[in-house]
Amino acid sequence: xxxxxxxxxxxxxxxxxxxxxxxHERGIDISRLRSDTGLxxxxxxxxxxxxxxxxxxxxxxxxxxxxxxxxxxxxxxNHPNFIEVAWLLIFGRLPNKAEKDxxxxxxxxNAHLHEAMKHxxxxxxxxxxxxxxxxxxxxxxxxxxxxxxxxxxEVLLEEAxxxxxxxxxxxxxxxxxxxxxxxxxxxxxxxxxxxxxxHMMFSMPYQQHLVDQEIEDAxxxxxxxxxxxxxxxxxxxxxxxxxxxxxxxxxxxxGVCALWGPLHGGANVEVLDxxxxxxxxxxxxxxxxxxxxxxxxxxxxMGFGHRVxxxxxxxxxxxxxxxxRVLKKLNVKDPLLDIARKLEELALKDEYFVARKLYPNVDxxxxxIMRAMGIPTNMFTVxxxxxxxxxWIAHWKEQHDDPASKIARxxxxxxxxxxxxxxxxxxx
Ligand code: SDX
Numbered sequence: 001x002x003x004x005x006x007x008x009x010x011x012x013x014x015x016x017x018x019x020x021x022x023x024h025e026r027g028i029d030i031s032r033l034r035s036d037t038g039l040x041x042x043x044x045x046x047x048x049x050x051x052x053x054x055x056x057x058x059x060x061x062x063x064x065x066x067x068x069x070x071x072x073x074x075x076x077x078n079h080p081n082f083i084e085v086a087w088l089l090i091f092g093r094l095p096n097k098a099e100k101d102x103x104x105x106x107x108x109x110n111a112h113l114h115e116a117m118k119h120x121x122x123x124x125x126x127x128x129x130x131x132x133x134x135x136x137x138x139x140x141x142x143x144x145x146x147x148x149x150x151x152x153x154e155v156l157l158e159e160a161x162x163x164x165x166x167x168x169x170x171x172x173x174x175x176x177x178x179x180x181x182x183x184x185x186x187x188x189x190x191x192x193x194x195x196x197x198x199h200m201m202f203s204m205p206y207q208q209h210l211v212d213q214e215i216e217d218a219x220x221x222x223x224x225x226x227x228x229x230x231x232x233x234x235x236x237x238x239x240x241x242x243x244x245x246x247x248x249x250x251x252x253x254x255g256v257c258a259l260w261g262p263l264h265g266g267a268n269v270e271v272l273d274x275x276x277x278x279x280x281x282x283x284x285x286x287x288x289x290x291x292x293x294x295x296x297x298x299x300x301x302m303g304f305g306h307r308v309x310x311x312x313x314x315x316x317x318x319x320x321x322x323x324x325r326v327l328k329k330l331n332v333k334d335p336l337l338d339i340a341r342k343l344e345e346l347a348l349k350d351e352y353f354v355a356r357k358l359y360p361n362v363d364x365x366x367x368x369i370m371r372a373m374g375i376p377t378n379m380f381t382v383x384x385x386x387x388x389x390x391x392w393i394a395h396w397k398e399q400h401d402d403p404a405s406k407i408a409r410x411x412x413x414x415x416x417x418x419x420x421x422x423x424x425x426x427x428x
Contacts, residue, residue, distance in 0.1 A: 009037050023058055040411040047307065050231075051239065051408070056089060056394050057230045064311035068228060069093065073314060080220035082227070083107065083165075083193055086390035089228050090161055090397060091154075106162035111187030111196065113170050114144040121178040130175045130382045131266075135256035137171045138164070142249030149247040151400070160248055161393050168389055169193070172382045173200035179378075194219040197386070202374060214329045215373060218322050222366060225315040226387025228394060229362075230308075234258040234265065238392040239399050243408040248396055255392045256385050262302075265384040267363040268370075270302035272377050275336040275368075278343075285342040293352040301347060303340075303364030310357035319365040323372075332372045340368065 005028050007014045014036050017029045027050045034040055043049040058067045066073045069088050076085060087095040087103055095103060120140050124133050141164070142149065148160040170187060177184050177200075185203045187196050195211040198219065202209035229235065237258035242251040259265035278288055292301040306313055327334055344360055347353040367380050375383060399405045 042413055054398060057228045059230055059308050061308035061310050064314045066314050076224050080217045080224060082220045082223040085224045085227050086165055089390045089394040103162060107166040108189050110163045110166040111170055113167060121174055126179045130379050131260040133175045134171055134382050134385060135253045138249055138253040141167055157397060165389055168386050169197045172386055176201055176379055218326045221322055223387035226384050228391030235391055235395050239395050240408045242396045242399055251396050252392050259385055265381045267302050268367040268380040269377055271363055272367045274302045275339050278339050279335055285339055285346060289346045304347060304360055305358040306361045312359045313361040315362040316360040316364050323365045323369045326369050326372050330372050334368060337368055
């Protein structure tokens with residue numbers, strides 16, 4: 001198989017090496033293209049452009065494969081432990097007992113926020129979008145932990161990862177409590193990560209919110225399935241910001257902002273809005289499918305389609321069975337689930353979706369599970385951010401540890417006016 005590629009331009013020939021990954025993907029190393037030829041590449045949305053080489057997550061979009069550090073996500077279904085997966089993504093392997101105990105202790109010991117941060121929560125209007133609060137509070141967190149602005153060794157990084165992963169959960173819960181005028185509930189050191197989050201979200205001073213093991217396992221799996229997804233929009237944002245040597249807090253706060261978009265992590269909210277609209281009698285599932293096929297309607301079948309998966313998103317498959325289990329466990333009869341199943345059944349046999357290889361993605365079922373758990377819709381993407389945080393930290397670290405990494409600075413093709421001059425105000 002060739003190990004390089006030739007480019008001919010104006011009678012000259014140039015040779016560029018091919019880079020081959022461990023899963024035999026190949027890319028053209030064009031780092032010398034502009035200095036050789038004066039040319040740049042143009043690839044809006046970067047659908048054909050690799051930004052880096054990474055050892056963290058592998059996706060095969062055609063086969064619907066997703067592996068974290070080589071482990072297929074399906075293998076976490078029977079051992080749903082989000083904190084183990086966080087360690088795996090960040091440090092490259094599953095933690096041994098000593099590491100797992102040490103990391104768990106760090107998470108338990110970092111579940112609180114500096115008391116002064118409560119005043120920051122109070123500064124937000126109760127109408128503030130939770131994603132806006134979450135992003136702002138991650139940067140605020142950095143102000144109280146500025147000793148972790150530079151992370152030059154693994155111990156410091158482990159501490160920073162533990163503080164961020166533990167405290168984003170508290171930030172999310174306090175955000176929910178703030179916008180709903182509820183008293184802040186502090187973490188309970190006897191509870192594990194996910195049960196503690198639901199405790200801080202839903203307990204009251206006079207009544208503890210107790211979590212069934214099956215629900216705790218389901219939330220672990222939701223966070224695990226959201227934990228990383230190679231160079232998605234928000235992770236690429238974290239890498240872009242981190243490439244300027246910005247600190248981990250600033251980089252992750254930027255990741256939250258990218259994730260907020262309705263085409264990305266915000267889609268789980270859009271899916272529920274779509275299902276509610278159909279349920280409210282606005283239209284039938286059949287009608288919605290027809291509308292989503294015509295571009296001018298500016299309506300998409302939310303939770304369907306993916307830049308990389310041209311097959312069923314393996315996470316959607318797993319979340320579909322989690323959804324059935326959780327609704328059954330909680331004895332929830334959600335009419336929206338029937339509508340979701342109907343939309344999926346119609347789309348999977350509709351030529352428009354089949355021809356474009358549009359299948360359910362991670363967002364199609366996740367919202368219904370969270371809704372059954374009592375999570376309000378406007379918090380769905382915040383939970384996506386809690387899940388995605390270890391992936392952001394892992395990618396930030398991988399880039400930070402790479403001596404060859406440079407500040408990200410893409411080029412452009414200029415299409416603006418040429419050769420204009422300043423016109424004094426009285427002549428305009
Ligand atoms: C996530 O990148 C990641 O890994 C993301 C993520 C992660 O874990 O980080 O997996 C999380 O963001 C999942 C995706 C969540 N978003 C949605 O569910 C929103 C709905 N889906 C789409 O908007 C769309 O499918 C994207 C944004 C997900 C992907 O868009 P692409 O790859 O840029 O594809 P495209 O917009 O160019 O669409 C190709 C064609 C177009 O039609 P034609 O021009 O060929 O006629 O497919 C159509 C699109 O109109 N299309 C859809 C559609 N998605 C694509 N038509 C109707 N409904 C849809 N959902």
